[in-house]
Amino acid sequence: MMSKQSMNGRNQFTMLTMDELVPQDHLVRKIDAAIDFSFIYPIVESTYSTLGRPSIDPIILIKLVFIQYLFGIRSMRQTIKEVETNMAYRWFLGLGFTDSVPHFSTFGKNYVRRFAQTTLFEEIFSYILEQAVKAGFVTDETIYMDSTHIKANANKHRFTKEMTYIEAKAFQDELEDEINVQRQKEGKRPFIWGMGSELTDQGLTERKISKADPESGYYVKGEREKQFAYSAHTACDEHGFVLDVVVTPGNIHDSQAAVQLVKKVKREFPEMKLVVADAAYKTPMLTRFFSQIHVRPVLPYTRPKGKKEFLPLKLYVYDEYYDCYLCPGNQELTFSTVNRKGYREYKSNPKKCILCPLLNECTQSENHQKVINRHVWAAYVEEAEHLRHTELNRKLYPRRKETVERVFADAKEKHGMRWTKYHGLEKVARHTMLTFAAMNLKKLATWLWRKAGAFYFFVHIFSEVTQIGIRKLLIPICLQSEESEFLIPFLYYCCSTGFFINP
Known part of the structure; x- marks a missing residue:
């Protein structure tokens, strides 16, 4: 039989508290x-004056931001509208x-x-x-x-084209020193860096600069949409807790x-051993850096680069003892020089190459000479490639x-990090850090709530059992159960409260 809902409930009058309206398992209760x-x-005490009218509680301001990021609300204006009608949000803020x-x-x-000139948001994240x-939720050995x-x-259509300086690459000074050391070892003249045409030709490049947000960068990667964007370089542990960004x-x-x-994470978690x-990230500079700080890189296979119609580079074998390459035609490519980009050049003998049946598959150079470039720090990349075949990697x-x-x-689908509403690197960095702080807080609260539920379950179940019986029953369970992450903390709780003391 079809029924009709009465609208009299709109005028219902009842006596209740705010706490009764919030479900016991709501996320705000867990947090x-x-x-x-x-x-x-x-943290913020120094930013407030001792005079004047009373301010809004800074905790309310921070909690409002967390409500926005935890529940993926698109703006602070919309967040305030949600708080006005959502009793759980009001309860979380302490509002009546x-x-x-x-x-x-x-x-x-x-x-x-x-807050702009403070470290408030970094300290909240930390x-x-x-x-x-x-x-005990964060693991620091592997990131x-x-x-x-x-x-x-x-x-993305409103921009200007400007000549800007190319950012210095990581370890550029060390690379330049290494290049000159190897050139002097081979009896060649060292380079003079930062002089002559190098500064004007290689130090500048034409880039697209956004009119709305000049601090953003024009993002180009494969077949993805070209657009102005920021990049969030992130490290997390094996449980998904974000360690830094x-x-x-x-x-x-x-x-x-x-x-x-990596330096920031290593400073906070010195026990880090694997990345x-x-x-x-499979570059000569980074693999060398990982080796220097004694961190093992776990990097994937990289597809060979170059034209498919030519012989792959893996067929050219490097002989470390004689410092040369052997080509598939069994000819040597001997060392020639070290160029400005940090590559050792190995060249073949054109007189032998012209008679080789593999010439058309080897090179298209007019003088029939094959040239292979090997980075001065290539040995570190090769070591990372060897580690790739291990069971651990x-x-x-x-x-x-x-x-x-x-x-x-999760950050993009649930917490609004797919795009930013702010202009400028500082504001976007704050937005990103608060997003990851909210995600860490959500995971922390959920896991602690789950453990607390396990404690309550065992205390309730075993409340009628004698202390000796609990001791005989619970210890084997803790040692054998797959749910030991809940049972062992409960065992510790019982010991610390004297629950196992003999009567």
């Missing part, structure tokens, strides 16, 4: 139980039924006038991560590293920001899709 936001007071909600521009004004470390682009708030313009290569990112990354590399790639997917 409130997981972290005490009072740590914010000493009739308390007024701050204006949507309040946080923006406070950011400009108070504090949440520290709580996850203390809870997963990658970058993702964030679409800038700029029209470096934000750069979208036209900065991954390997350029990797050194800064898992994709092929973009084969086991760890596929986990990228479960860790850092999943972090990016």
